Amino acid sequence: MTTAAELMSRITAELSTGLAAAGRGRGRPTLVAVAHGSRDPAAARTVRALLAAVRALRPGLRVRLGHVELNEPLLRGTLETLTGDAVLVPLLFGRGHHVTRDIPGAVRAAGERDGAARVAAPLGPHPLLAAALAERLAQAGWRGGDGVVLAAAGSRAARSAADTAATAALLADRLGVPVLPAYASAAAPTVAEAARALAARGCRRIGVACCFTAPGLFAHRTAADARALGLPVAAPLGPHPALARLVLHRYDGELAAFGTPTGTPARTVPDADLPLGLRR
Structure with a gap:
C-alpha cells in the first residue's frame, strides 16, 4: 500500500520531470552552422564573420560552428559538447x-x-542566395553584361546539380x-566550357558568379580560370547580409520539427513571400 509520503514523493518527481521537459521545449535549439572546411586560413575567418552577422541579426540565439573536414572544430566534436x-x-x-551523407553521419x-539534432536544407536554391550572388558580381565590376557563369563546387549527385541549376535560373x-x-x-561543364x-x-x-561561402581550393581554382579568360569574377559570399538572413531562414524553417519555441521571432523571410517551388 502506498503511503501518503511515498505518493507525495512520486508526484514531486513527476512534476519536476515535466517542468524540466517543458523548460527544454521553451528554449530555442542551438543553430549549428556546418562549414566544409579548408586549408586556406582565410576560410575559417570568413565563416566566423558570417556567423557574427547571423548573431547580430538574432541576438540571444546560440550559434555554434562545426566543419565537415579539414578544420576544427569538426562537426562531431561540436555536437558532443x-x-x-x-x-x-x-x-x-x-x-x-x-549534405545527404556526411552531416547525418556525423550526427x-x-x-x-541530451536533445535532438535535425539537419536543415542547404542554402540553395533561394532568392536570398541569388541576391547575394548578384551583388558580389556587381562588386567585381560586372555591370551591363550579357551572360553569367555560375561557378559551384560540383557533385556527382543529381539532386545537387538540380539545385545549382535552380539557383542559376533564379540568378x-x-x-x-x-x-x-x-x-x-x-561535374561538367567547367568555367571555361x-x-x-x-x-x-x-x-x-x-561575368563569373561564385557560389562559395568562403575562400578555398575551389574558389581559388574558379578565380584563376576566370582571370585566364579575362573575365570578372566575384568573391565568395562570406558575411553578405542576404546570406546571413538565409542561414536564419533555414534555421527557422526547421523549427517546426521541434514545435516553434516560445519567444522565437517570426521567420526572416515568410514562406508566403517565396515562389511556390522554393517553399521548403
Whole structure:
C-alpha cells in the first residue's frame, strides 16, 4: 500500500520531470552552422564573420560552428559538447554528398546526447542566395553584361546539380541575362566550357558568379580560370547580409520539427513571400 509520503514523493518527481521537459521545449535549439572546411586560413575567418552577422541579426540565439573536414572544430566534436536540441544548417548550396551523407553521419557518430539534432536544407536554391550572388558580381565590376557563369563546387549527385541549376535560373531572372552553371570539380561543364557556350550564343560581356561561402581550393581554382579568360569574377559570399538572413531562414524553417519555441521571432523571410517551388 502506498503511503501518503511515498505518493507525495512520486508526484514531486513527476512534476519536476515535466517542468524540466517543458523548460527544454521553451528554449530555442542551438543553430549549428556546418562549414566544409579548408586549408586556406582565410576560410575559417570568413565563416566566423558570417556567423557574427547571423548573431547580430538574432541576438540571444546560440550559434555554434562545426566543419565537415579539414578544420576544427569538426562537426562531431561540436555536437558532443552540446546539450539540448540543435538545428544543423549546412553552409553549402545543394544536396550533395556532404549534405545527404556526411552531416547525418556525423550526427550518428556523435552518439546519444541530451536533445535532438535535425539537419536543415542547404542554402540553395533561394532568392536570398541569388541576391547575394548578384551583388558580389556587381562588386567585381560586372555591370551591363550579357551572360553569367555560375561557378559551384560540383557533385556527382543529381539532386545537387538540380539545385545549382535552380539557383542559376533564379540568378538569371534577377539579372535578366542567361546564366549557365559550371563546376570546379566532379561535374561538367567547367568555367571555361560554360563561358565558351555563352560566347557561342553571342554573349560578349560575361561575368563569373561564385557560389562559395568562403575562400578555398575551389574558389581559388574558379578565380584563376576566370582571370585566364579575362573575365570578372566575384568573391565568395562570406558575411553578405542576404546570406546571413538565409542561414536564419533555414534555421527557422526547421523549427517546426521541434514545435516553434516560445519567444522565437517570426521567420526572416515568410514562406508566403517565396515562389511556390522554393517553399521548403
